[in-house]
Amino acid sequence: MRIVSRSLLCALSCVAVVSSAHAEEATVTYKSLTVDVALEAARAALQQCRADGYQVSVAVLDRFGETQVLLRDRYTGLPANTTAINKAWTAIGFRNDTSQLVSSIKNGTLDPRLADLPRVTMLGGGLKIETADTLLGAIGVSGAPGGDKDEKCARAGIDAIRDKLDF
Template structure:
């Protein structure tokens, strides 16, 4: 009877167990590493010593690279930027502007593991959120974001599906 009602509504009956599984796409470690290496290279080419982190779709670090002379807080801050961008589904530069303009509650910036500083971008393809990339250590969030964008650009052709 349920199957007949579903067909009447235009939905095919689900096979046993379909609702017990979730299927998702994720970055391979190799692609995450490629993004991080491209971001590191861009910052090096610009004369900046940075740290870069790629987090997976669940906010867990997948790759973290720290250049030799990057500041001590850079790895943690890069990880928090990647996590923040992923969590809020926006660039951390845009989030920072929203807090400064009063569009977002400043209390959000005090949440654990959150960094509302420029340099964090989402990694997504075809509407699917895959993770985040965060860069820290360049003199300014705009320069960090430029390097993070270089990381995304390096893997873009591998993500389009």
């Protein structure tokens, strides 16, 4: 009887382990920016561009490419909202900053036809937001006279929340 009990106990233990393994495979856990942190990053980016004399739009997207925050200064040009969103979307989609993608196209390591895909915006000013190799989202800035200036503002946004990202 002891052998049957041990065998039954062993079999039940195996079923429990296999069941929990299947449950883990059916779900995922991920980290994401809170809307308050996303707003803080967007405000810091906007303030940097204002200090530099530029009217811009700033978008912060979550890791799935959905807009969490969109700020538009009063005299920002018409395409700035869409461009800021698409810069951030491109950074998420390629998991790379858009200025790096532009460089990769120029030096031939990235096919320039990728820039023709819908929503892909190969202009500087889109930065991924990540920590410990975990993609949290991205920030995009548009409206300054040049992607390098947009990127400076986006970087200020990330720098403003950096201490909240270290986990």
